[in-house]
Amino acid sequence: MSKPISTATLQAYDRDHIWHPFTQMREWEASEPPVIVRGEGCWLVDSEGIRLLDGVGSLWTNVHGHAVPEINAAIKDQLDRIEHSTLLGLTNEKAALLAKRLADLAPTGLTRVFYSDNGSTAVEIGIKMAFQYWQHRGRPEKQRFISFKNAYHGDTLGAVSVGGIDTFHAVFRPLLFRTIQAPSPYCYRCESCVERDHTRCDLQCLQELERLMEAHAGETAGLVIEPLVQGAGGMIVQPPGFLKRVRELCSRHEILMVADEVAVGFGRTGTMFACQQEAVTPDIMALSKGITGGYLPLAATLATEEVYGAFLGEYRELKTFFHGHTFTGNPLGCAAALASLDLFESTQLLESLPQKIAYLGSRLTELSHRPHVGDVRQSGMIGGIELVRDKDSRDPYAWEERVGVQVCLEARKHGLFLRPLGNTIVVFPPLVISLDELAFLMDGIEQSIRSVCD
Numbered sequence: 001m002s003k004p005i006s007t008a009t010l011q012a013y014d015r016d017h018i019w020h021p022f023t024q025m026r027e028w029e030a031s032e033p034p035v036i037v038r039g040e041g042c043w044l045v046d047s048e049g050i051r052l053l054d055g056v057g058s059l060w061t062n063v064h065g066h067a068v069p070e071i072n073a074a075i076k077d078q079l080d081r082i083e084h085s086t087l088l089g090l091t092n093e094k095a096a097l098l099a100k101r102l103a104d105l106a107p108t109g110l111t112r113v114f115y116s117d118n119g120s121t122a123v124e125i126g127i128k129m130a131f132q133y134w135q136h137r138g139r140p141e142k143q144r145f146i147s148f149k150n151a152y153h154g155d156t157l158g159a160v161s162v163g164g165i166d167t168f169h170a171v172f173r174p175l176l177f178r179t180i181q182a183p184s185p186y187c188y189r190c191e192s193c194v195e196r197d198h199t200r201c202d203l204q205c206l207q208e209l210e211r212l213m214e215a216h217a218g219e220t221a222g223l224v225i226e227p228l229v230q231g232a233g234g235m236i237v238q239p240p241g242f243l244k245r246v247r248e249l250c251s252r253h254e255i256l257m258v259a260d261e262v263a264v265g266f267g268r269t270g271t272m273f274a275c276q277q278e279a280v281t282p283d284i285m286a287l288s289k290g291i292t293g294g295y296l297p298l299a300a301t302l303a304t305e306e307v308y309g310a311f312l313g314e315y316r317e318l319k320t321f322f323h324g325h326t327f328t329g330n331p332l333g334c335a336a337a338l339a340s341l342d343l344f345e346s347t348q349l350l351e352s353l354p355q356k357i358a359y360l361g362s363r364l365t366e367l368s369h370r371p372h373v374g375d376v377r378q379s380g381m382i383g384g385i386e387l388v389r390d391k392d393s394r395d396p397y398a399w400e401e402r403v404g405v406q407v408c409l410e411a412r413k414h415g416l417f418l419r420p421l422g423n424t425i426v427v428f429p430p431l432v433i434s435l436d437e438l439a440f441l442m443d444g445i446e447q448s449i450r451s452v453c454d
């Protein structure tokens, strides 16, 4: 057996060759990041044997923990059969089984599954479907999209076009298509929200959305929304009833509702899909992150029969959806996804969540009384803890201070891996996390905030 390569060497290879996502590389090059070599349940283990609790579920993907025997076995079994075959001209066993499974689990009416391999493409596909739908329906002037301030739908250009986070998106503006941007409710940033009158913000946003829809219905193909929670925007939680109202408005104005459940799908908010909490069926729904339990890159864009039907015709009518990705419907990814869904059932995972959600809620409420904690937000197993310089005036920390980053670095000393969104600390652990582990996570967060902010 070859000699194991030292941590320092691996860090050097990384520093010399890996360009990391969303990372100022000058800073990175001066750092000594843990080198992850293994995972066990909710824990990451680095090359020095140090264990870190995975507080952000490996960037919001992990459901059942790491190195789960059942998912490992499903992938190994599939690997011995076939690693990949194409969906262009063929189908495959696992892709067919998973499509049936997803259609059964999804909000009623979403019966058609278009596969891809990441969240951004799942959204792009939704956008292109909605656009082309109206071309086929004889309403070619319906070409525009309504998007939300503060939204995040991925980093490819179509997904960035419907995004609304200036820090990430402004530089690419010249490359993007223009959308009709609606304000986001419970933004925690507008005057009403600063005065903690979120209800007023909610009302104003709905009125503005209604006005925009009335003004632009004739030229609008679709509306793209993150249901219940705007993730990368800072874990901004929408008020109850908002999503349902958006659904009603979309129906009334003949605008296709594209729900991006890439972050919130697969149990994260407490139900299998976030839309189900408001009994909403979107016309199109994008899924990725949690779909394989966090194991492999896979995504799916679900559509209703109504949307699907608009693409049927004689070949020469050119109603085909001319879109596809090489690894569409990859059998290994689909096998992992099927094993993950089996685990949801056999471990009664959704049934186990209310207790953990309540505990997370109580810990977040406690934190909200701390001096440098502004808003705390929660939806199911998602928590957001906003750090502020001054609690009473809600004077924020300057973004350049990177207080969120400092708290997350401090948290490593407490055995946690965290990744913030600006000055919001994110809690997004594997759904399988135990109450003891959740207590460890929240204790560490509290102590880290204390050390850095107080």
Ligand SMILES: *Cc1c(COP(=O)(O)O)cnc(C)c1O
Residues within 6 Å of the ligand: 118, 119, 120, 121, 123, 152, 153, 154, 155, 226, 231, 232, 260, 261, 262, 263, 264, 288, 289
């Ligand atoms: C992460 C995310 C995406 C993008 O997914 P990728 O797999 O990173 O391309 C899209 N929408 C939402 C809501 C997300 O959280």
